[in-house]
Amino acid sequence: MKELPKNYSPQDTEDQIYALWEKSDCFNPDHIDGEPFSVMMPPPNVTGVLHLGHALENSIMDTMVRYERMNGKKTLLLPGTDHAAIATQAKVEKILISQGILHPREELGREKLLHEIKAFAEDSKKTILSQIKKMGTSCDWSRLAYTFDDARNIAVFTVFKKMFDDGLIYRGHRVVNWSIKGQSTCSDEELEYIERPAKLYTFTYAKDFPIPIATTRPETKLGDTAVAVHPNDTRYQKYIGQTFTVNVGAKNPLKIKVIADDSVDPSFGTGALGVTPAHSAIDYDMYTRQRAQGNPIELIQVIDQNGAMTELSGPEYTGLSVEQAREKFVSWLRESTLLLKEEAIMQNVGTSDRFGDIVEAIPMTQWFIDVNKTIPGKNKSLKDLMREAVTIGHNADPNQKITICPKKFEKIYLNWIENLRDWCVSRQIWWGHRIPVWYCSCGEMLISQTQPAHCTSCTSTTFIQDADTLDTWFSSGLWTFSTLGWPEETPDFKTFHPSNWMQMGHEILFFWMARMILMSTYVIDQIPFKDVYIHGMLRDENGKKFSKSAGNNIDPIDIIEKFGTDALRLSLLSGIAPGNDSKFYEEKVIGARNFVSKLWNISRFIMSKSKLTTTQDQKIKRDDLTVFDKMIIQKMHHVIISVRKDLDNYRFSQAIEKLHHFTWNDFADWYIEISKFESNTATKQIILPILLKDLLALWHPFIPFVTEEIWQQYSADKLLAISPYPNAQFYIPYIDTHTDITSTADMIMEIISTIRTIRQEQNITPDTKISIMIDNRKSLLGTTEVLSAYEHIIKNLRTGITKIEFITADIAMPSTIAKTTTHGVTVILSLNTLIKDTRAREKKEKELLKMQKYISALENKLSNESFVTHAPKDIIAGEETKLKTAKKQAQDIVTYLDNIKT
Secondary structure (H helix, E strand, O other): OOOOOOOOOHHHHHHHHHHHHHHHOOOOHHHOOOOEEEEEOOOOEOOOOOOHHHHHHHHHHHHHHHHHHHOOOEEEEEOEEEOOHHHHHHHHHHHHHHOOOOOHHHHHHHHHHHHHHHHHHHHHHHHHHHHHHHOOOOOOHHHOEEOOOHHHHHHHHHHHHHHHHOOOEEEEEEEEEEEOOOOEEEOHHHEEEEEEEEEEEEEOOOOOOOOOEEEOOHHHHHHOOEEEEOOOOOOOHHHOOOEEEEEEOOOEEEEEEEEEOOOOOOOOOOOEEEEOOOOOHHHHHHHHHHHHOOOOOOOOOOEOOOOEEOHHHOOOOOOOEHHHHHHHHHHHHHHOOOEEEEEEEEEEEEEEOOOOOEOEEEEEEEEEEOOOOOOOOOOOOHHHHHHHOOOOOHHHOHHHOOEEEOOHHHHHHHHHHHOOOOEEOEEOOOOOOEOOEEEEOOOOEEEOOOOOOOOOOOOOOOEEEOOOEEOHHHHHOOHHHHOOOOOOOOHHHHHHOOEEEEEEEHHHHHHHHHHHHHHHHHHOOOOOEEEEEEEOOEEOOOOOEOOOOOOOOOOHHHHHHHHOHHHHHHHHHOOOOOOOOEEOOHHHHHHHHHHHHHHHHHHHHHHHHOOOOOOOOOOOOHHHOOHHHHHHHHHHHHHHHHHHHHHHOOOHHHHHHHHHHHHHHHHHHHHHHHHOOOOOHHHHHHHHHHHHHHHHHHHOOOOHHHHHHHHHHOOOOOOHHHOOOOOHHHHHHHOOOOHHHHHHHHHHHHHHHHHHHHHHHOOOOOOOOEEEEEEOOOOOOOOHHHHHHOHHHHHHOOOOEEEEEEOOOOOOOOOOEEEEEEOOEEEEEEHHHHOOOHHHHHHHHHHHHHHHHHHHHHHHHHOOHHHHHHOOHHHHHHHHHHHHHHHHHHHHHHHHHHHOOO
16 A cells, blocks of 8 residues: 555646556446446537537536446447538638638639648547547547548438438528528528627608518518518408519519418517518518418529629619618618618627628528428428427337436427428538539439449439538437447447437537437437436636637636646536536636545545555444444435435536535544544544545546545555445445434534634634533433543544533523533633633734724715715615624624623
């Protein structure tokens, strides 16, 4: 057995410990028997480095995985990264532009640009994987996956072809979100809404047009083809079905048809909506419904892919930017006296989360996944599958039901499904899974992962592959099963799918969780995971979101280098609750670092007094146990049960809070200190190592490095990482069912706490010795015999007591006393004994002088006419409260000094 160094140095320890875990291959489930437990790591994007969000996710995920591994389960935490198509290409293009290549796509071409992106991605991947290890994440690195590696490429192609053959993937002309800056489509979920000032214009198309409308995008009205009203709106019912020809801008005649649509809110605005099917997803839905009802309206595109007005907007607008067209059209409305009202408002504008520009809705031919079409052989749509997985269970099987924690996100998820449109999966970028569609000159379209040998229709060998790539979330949606070797029926796939648990931030609930449910239930007829834990966002101590632009960004690697990984993990997990945002700041890390040091010091002390082993080969003799031994055993039994329950229900912060209190308060401050003054040394040498062993195991999932390092220091024959999690059953034989036994321990500790409190309240210096009287005549437990037996404990535990006098009859009390009653025992301290303690009196006199100066300053401030006249009432009230409190504190000091006068 080695002696622990005086101080714990994570900088000298953590890398060595992780190397030990890797060398032992202890994270590989192939070496473990038991019930499978699998987690597929949310793959971080290969666009940069580990950030605080990654650190939180790794801390949560690894805590759960280590806990289940210690419970004897065949545990797999499968690591991986995401090629992050748009994000990665956008970042590399930005780097190239900064290097003078102003138009990377045009100047480099597809192959050279892809070479640059791949090199960046590989370098970034190495960095972020090393940082995941730095977090202590217990992954099986032999199963490392990447959304853009060969195995995942096969899975992506297989699913694309299956969906195409089932008629669920189609190429169609629909309104999509278009980033002009990025020159690519983006999904509804990729839009980031930013609030900004805007103007709401209320106008009518012509003086004889009977229905006014309002809009924040006047330039799009050049492409209006209808006005929608609610079918029951009596104001406009007589116009439904009529078509009006209007000249907007004098040279652009439009045919505006009045249509009825149940989605229109009659109480909002004018109760009528100008319908622009080409430039609004909502309006396009109306366009689709009207056509289905045999009441078609036109679709006119007036904004092109470069953000310029098209010829269909009219000759005087053609080529203008959106902003220029808006100004021109509004001027025309004013001149024509058609503008009825103009008001300033705040507006949420959808922007591209990757390119930062305002996204335009324009009609384009793209690849889509039909979420409403009936799946062949299932009589259900993809929407139905996504809904059933979290309600009645996939295929109505309750064992195939996903539980979302917290439950409030289930409702949010279901509401989102109800409004889900067909998913646009094609992107106009080069980095990513290229759509496996080949076009022959004869018009034939073939689905193939590689270039076909010849056309099935005309035998031609000349093909052009579709230039677009698939949305990153297409491949990410396959993550839970593609990582396990699918489409092959591998042993991993059979063993570990569905996975048991998935955790993610609420911001990717629809990006990723929904896509995984869609893909898994459709492709392999299984749910992707059984439980989902949704965590919130980390914010700074003022509640602000972390960001580089805000100047409050914290690099987790810097925190690790300064305080250690365990301190970072502990501070991240403390105070979190499912679905709620939490605050993170350096002071929390300092507190966590101090606790890690405390655990080290506890271990160091026990190791200096006892021989530690990782087995419980030395049995505790029940008859040799003191009340304090039984007390700590009972508390350990309880904390094991409680922490297990918390971890089983993902209450990480509560588990930490209970363990922290037990470790620092019950175990260190009480039991270990008391053990120094009890005579059953041989029993303590057995109990302390057993308690420490279980304490290290209880803490290991949260702070793996320091616990493993301590474990290894006494020549452990087995890694703590794969040792059993503590079992409360072990302690049951040593728990006394007579409550008065542990109540006695509690009573003694309460008496000691009471004495310490009295000393603090009376400002008795630490080196001042005191004597006390105890009146225990009304106590059922604290008999004189019992208290006398623990008198040496009471005197030695930082109470500064030299004498205890037990009161057995009514006596005259000293003139000045301080007393407190606990468990029916009254502790009495004579303040007369402090008369000669000049240091205590001098301290109080200095305190009084300082308080009097503070009172004088407050009185001067409140008598200042200028302050009273101009200061807000709540400020004045606050100062008056301070003055009142200060005067009360001063009077208390005066009373104290009067009581100890000689």
